[in-house]
Amino acid sequence: MICGFDYGTSNCAIGVKDGGAIRLAQVDGDKTFMPSALYSLGRELICEQVAHHLPPSLKDEFVAIRRGQLQSALRVRRELDIATDEQVMFVGHQAFAHYFADPEEGYFVKSPKSFLGASGLRPEFMHFFEDIVTAMMLSVKQRAELSLGRELKQTVIGRPVNFQGAPANDTGAELSNQQALDILGRAATRAGFTDVEFLYEPIAAGLSFERSLDKNQTVLVVDIGGGTSDCAMVRMGPQHRVKDDRRDDFLGHSGERVGGNDLDIQLAGRQLMPLFGMNALLKTGKPMPTKTFLDAVCTNDVGALGRFASLETGLYLEQLQRDCAEPQLIERLIRLRENKQNQQLVRSAEECKIALSEQDPVAPDLSYIEAGLTTQISAAQLEQAIARPLERITRLMEEAIAQAGEQPDVIFVTGGSARSPLIRQAVARTLGDIPILDGDHFGSVTAGLTEWADKIFR
Structure with a gap:
């Protein structure tokens, strides 16, 4: 099958x-x-x-x-x-x-x-x-x-x-x-x-969207997933979807390793890691070095995960606790590391990101780390935290359009992370008055892959 x-x-x-x-x-x-x-x-x-x-x-x-x-x-x-x-x-x-x-x-x-x-x-x-x-x-x-x-x-x-x-x-x-x-x-x-082929995810998402088109259009597909963001400029519509060879319809594509996970990591770093001493001062009055705190939440980087789990980091945190003006915060970070709860902390940041789409502010429940531990996070703080990865995502849109040499008639946005109002606002700010349409944020890629599999293997 x-x-x-x-x-x-x-x-x-x-x-x-x-x-x-x-x-x-x-x-x-x-x-x-x-x-x-x-x-x-x-x-x-x-x-x-x-x-x-x-x-x-x-x-x-x-x-x-x-x-x-x-x-x-x-x-x-x-x-x-x-x-x-x-x-x-x-x-x-x-x-x-x-x-x-x-x-x-x-x-x-x-x-x-x-x-x-x-x-x-x-x-x-x-x-x-x-x-x-x-x-x-x-x-x-x-x-x-x-x-x-x-x-x-x-x-x-x-x-x-x-x-x-x-x-x-x-x-x-x-x-x-x-x-x-x-x-x-x-x-x-x-x-x-027994037979395996690959297809670019934004093109797959576009193929799924194409079934709904009743006229030919140039579509910018923006697929913002958990780990990567990908864009494709594709000619679509009734005259195109009947073709067996679509190479001439794919006008440009771009992609980078930046997605929903990066938004969660940035939010965790900016708003949750201060609870573990990231913004505390040393007893000398100097600011706290931040690298180990960022390693703790950088859960999509194998190097950062390895450094945070290493024996050297364990010894470093013990010394940091002695040097910190608020040693109880570093003690909290040491417990987080020993209990391997850094993945769970980033998951809490993700839940905050999702909740901020409907309420403002939100207070994550961090009682799995310490009874009663929480903080307030606002939509403005989320926007500030994710500004840099959002800028990278919008550059990808501009790159795909530049490759195509023409403006899209419509923008199709998909991927689980694309549900965020902040991302839709960033798309509108970057590309102006072009209609933005949503698909099945979770199922578009799967549907397109299935369409293509049926076409090439049938």
Whole structure:
């Protein structure tokens, strides 16, 4: 069976063509979107779970490559006294539930797609991220097949224009993108797909939108996801959607590693980290160094996560507590680090961002860190916190338009982060009096991927 697979930074979804209509499969209980999160009782056990579910034709080679990791998994099972039939890995909402219940235990990762294409990673880390992606793809695919009652074999997977932040014409960007696509391709094959193709996510979103057009137009598609923002200028309409070759219709595209996660991180850094001492003074009267505080919330940066979890940072924070004029604030940061609650803190910032669309101000409940801990955050503070990533997003729109050499007739905005009123205001300020239309903010990409998969595999 043919499907479109949106392996997203925030959510994963699978779509299929059913009687001419597109429908999304249930992949997280009765839900058609699964949060991109994984929790394992031990990080070594992720590789083991992949090995258990591999097709026989791929298993021997995988076991040979991952022999060391698989031996480590056996050791972890013995040390933790984990029974052979005990569930050791959870994805989606179950992953969040286990992380919130025991953040200091196990291994939790949110938005692993954010790490794809990162430079300077050692081979063992590349293998580790590959196994995380494979484990999640396996879970989503198996759940979709269970709900559909059919096996999925051919797929088109969405990809951003750029997985990381380098300019599109930069050699580093090409290497980064290829590394990410190689990981996604191997993961999809190991998950059981026999044919795998990729399609730019903004173009996929545009194909979904095109079904609603009754006249030909030039459309600027703005897809603001959790980890990346992508724009595409596309000629669309009745005369275009019947074509098998659409290359001449794609007039320009741009993309960068900036999205909803970056907005959450900026808000957490500006408005929540002061509760942990970021704006406190040292006893000498000098300002507090901020790097470690920003590392704490930079949850989409593997380097920052590694630094914050390191032994050196632990020793540094103990010294910082002695040097700080308000040592109780640094003590709070030390507890956050020991309890591995930095992911949860950024999640609280995300909830504030969403709530500020409907009320102003908001007060996040941070009692999971300390009883009664909270602060007030206003819409004006959110706007100030996210100004820089918003500027980067609007530059991408201008870049795609410049490549096309013409103005769009209409702007189609999609992606979970595009629901924010601040983002819509930024689009209007940048591009002026051009109609802005919304689609299914979560389902447009999946629907477009499914349309394209049906066209090329049918």
